[in-house]
Amino acid sequence: MKILIRKARILDPSQGLDQEGDLLVEEGRIVALDREISIEGPVEVIEARGLWLMPGLIDLHVHLREPGEEWKEDLESGSRAAAAGGFTAVACMPNTRPPNDSPEVTRYILSRAREVNLVRIYPVACISKAQQGETLAPFGELREAGAVAVSDDGHPVRDAGLMRLALEYARSFDLPVISHAEEPGLSAGGQVNEGPISARLGLKGIPAEAEEVAVFRDAALARLTGHPVHLAHVSTAGAVAVLRRAKEEGWPVTAETAPHYFTLTEEAVLGYNTNAKVNPPLRSETDREAIREALAEGVIDAIATDHAPHSPLEKEVEFPAAAFGLIGLETAVPLTLKLVREGLISPLRMAELLSTNPARILKVPGGTLRPSSPADLTLIDPEAVWVVTEEDLHSKSKNSPFLGWEMQGRAVLTMVGGRIVWRR
Numbered sequence: 001m002k003i004l005i006r007k008a009r010i011l012d013p014s015q016g017l018d019q020e021g022d023l024l025v026e027e028g029r030i031v032a033l034d035r036e037i038s039i040e041g042p043v044e045v046i047e048a049r050g051l052w053l054m055p056g057l058i059d060l061h062v063h064l065r066e067p068g069e070e071w072k073e074d075l076e077s078g079s080r081a082a083a084a085g086g087f088t089a090v091a092c093m094p095n096t097r098p099p100n101d102s103p104e105v106t107r108y109i110l111s112r113a114r115e116v117n118l119v120r121i122y123p124v125a126c127i128s129k130a131q132q133g134e135t136l137a138p139f140g141e142l143r144e145a146g147a148v149a150v151s152d153d154g155h156p157v158r159d160a161g162l163m164r165l166a167l168e169y170a171r172s173f174d175l176p177v178i179s180h181a182e183e184p185g186l187s188a189g190g191q192v193n194e195g196p197i198s199a200r201l202g203l204k205g206i207p208a209e210a211e212e213v214a215v216f217r218d219a220a221l222a223r224l225t226g227h228p229v230h231l232a233h234v235s236t237a238g239a240v241a242v243l244r245r246a247k248e249e250g251w252p253v254t255a256e257t258a259p260h261y262f263t264l265t266e267e268a269v270l271g272y273n274t275n276a277k278v279n280p281p282l283r284s285e286t287d288r289e290a291i292r293e294a295l296a297e298g299v300i301d302a303i304a305t306d307h308a309p310h311s312p313l314e315k316e317v318e319f320p321a322a323a324f325g326l327i328g329l330e331t332a333v334p335l336t337l338k339l340v341r342e343g344l345i346s347p348l349r350m351a352e353l354l355s356t357n358p359a360r361i362l363k364v365p366g367g368t369l370r371p372s373s374p375a376d377l378t379l380i381d382p383e384a385v386w387v388v389t390e391e392d393l394h395s396k397s398k399n400s401p402f403l404g405w406e407m408q409g410r411a412v413l414t415m416v417g418g419r420i421v422w423r424r
């Protein structure tokens, strides 16, 4: 069956396109895109006047908790949350139980993803065995099993020499390397951003420099080895300054930030709100402003959610005992739209940050509406007003700092390979 999307505002950064038009899907692919398409024969028509049509959103940083912590999330609930949030593809981080450091685990994730069959799931494998930072995981076998990148996310790679080796080894398998940039010597035992708030709450702080020095180290290693490093969840003005310089010098680095870093500050943890406890921590207003500017300028390339589900077991405890992380798949679109409404970024730049650039960084298909591409696409109602409630979220976990917030804009239809996997 053909599907015709009519009169949408089509936003495709890969073609520099921002115009009203129609898009035709047939046999899982985009077959035509024009100001007006008229066809004969049986067709499902989706009237999209007032809606934005983007290449399917791609989240290059999520934690789906399977295998091993299915009480928090699994591939099915995580896929539903992704689809409801407008994402057609997600890259899942390897800090599962067991960690994804072997082809068996990679294959397990991919076979479960096929069973669930909602959004595309791209496994990210470990850099080091068991994420211990001692020996490298078998990159070649992991690549062959279907891993799209390597990262020790959740943990930094402590040893700069091992990181260098990882980059050289990853180069021979064309595997992107994702860096969780954190200097453990500075962050150990920390709970929140180091500053007046940590002092006031009597909690050990994590200085912004813990990120800045680690971002510099990995950017310098990208220069040294010539192999690209992607910096995960950038949260500080200092890291942005390093990235700006690295890009000016032409070092092969890319970076992502998450909606919580451009929306919230460390003040969100006041009252010991464990749903705002995240690593890296929410930072100062100066940091938040630097992140926003970096998104507008192109110093930061992508928005990823770092969706990190935790159950009440891990969150409804004393602040120091609570796990780090918050969920984000279902609130990323409205929080990014806010940047558009504030005039900081254009709708086209939003599509670039959430789709085209993530596809390019991970070297996966998608991020485009060009005819003959797989029909992965997202329709967004930029005006819809809604309130974030636990009942409304598809994730198994409800650890969002945005519960009770009034949002504007959300995904209303998500299509993967020509199949509608979510419709509001």
Ligand SMILES: [Zn+2]
Pocket: 153, 154, 155, 180, 232, 233, 279
């Ligand atoms: Zn991380």
